[in-house]
């Protein structure tokens with residue numbers, strides 16, 4: 183006789199049931215909120231399936247349909263425990279398949295197929311993910327040393343598994359976990375003190391099935407960050423020297439040589455946020471003979487550019503290595519999933535000589 187394996191946990195069992203081992207069957211009664219079966223019931227598995235059928239207002243189903251219905255209903259219940267928006271479409275399909283199981287229909291129509299063991303494994307992944315997430319939420323990133331931070335992130339690296347992308351259910355679940363990882367751990371945690379970087383990464387996270395919007399920034403906080411940066415001052419000095427001698431105005435636009443419009447910020451938030459930005463300048467002298475500038479900084483935000491940043495960052499920056507190695511690699515996987523996507527970024531502001 184063939185060895186029987188539980189279709190939920192895949193462990194072998196030798197009992198009369200068709201689908202589940204005994205402990206899984208007990209757990210399913212709990213999961214579905216059913217009271218224990220009366221003693222008199224001989225086949226607790228069939229009884230479970232009958233009760234699922236009744237709950238779905240289906241009567242007189244044959245055994246085959248009852249078992250099929252039970253599997254779909256159990257999967258749906260498990261997926262509901264995950265509470266991920268990205269699963270809505272799949273749950274809808276399973277619900278429809280359940281509706282289509284009818285007493286007198288000939289075949290069972292399936293718009294989505296899966297194995298319960300797959301769903302069961304996903305439940306366990308999500309459980310593990312949520313446990314680590316709870317720990318990480320308590321974590322103080324500012325005071326953490328790099329090693330601990332790295333360890334935390336590595337504990338979570340199982341959610342960056344490209345092989346899970348091929349199956350629609352696991353894709354939706356892994357997508358959701360990654361989305362939460364970037365939003366909670368990186369935007370809200372590691373980057374909490376880096377306002378611009380946090381904002382840009384957050385914008386590049388796409389809601390399941392959607393594209394991120396392009397972003398135009400023109401607020402004072404970000405302007406201040408830029409005009410106080412050494413690279414900005416140096417760039418402006420350099421441009422005045424080259425274009426502004428004995429003149430009342432000058433323009434540096436996309437027709438200028440590359441080295442004039444490229445700007446790479448040194449260190450900190452700006453370095454992490456803007457990677458290969460170009461800066462366009464419209465400069466005029468005011469009545470006091472001081473330069474006034476209209477500035478436009480453009481970039482295509484691409485999280486996976488971080489790998490190139492290592493050589494530019496200040497040596498004492500703790501998070502530098504986490505970004506350039508670990509997080510960068512995870513970012514590549516999330517880009518494959520479509521969780522992280524590129525978008526166009528524009529920062530606009532005005533400033534004048536003496537303000538920076």
Ligand SMILES: [Zn+2]
Nearest residue numbers: 188191203206
């Ligand atoms: Zn089992």
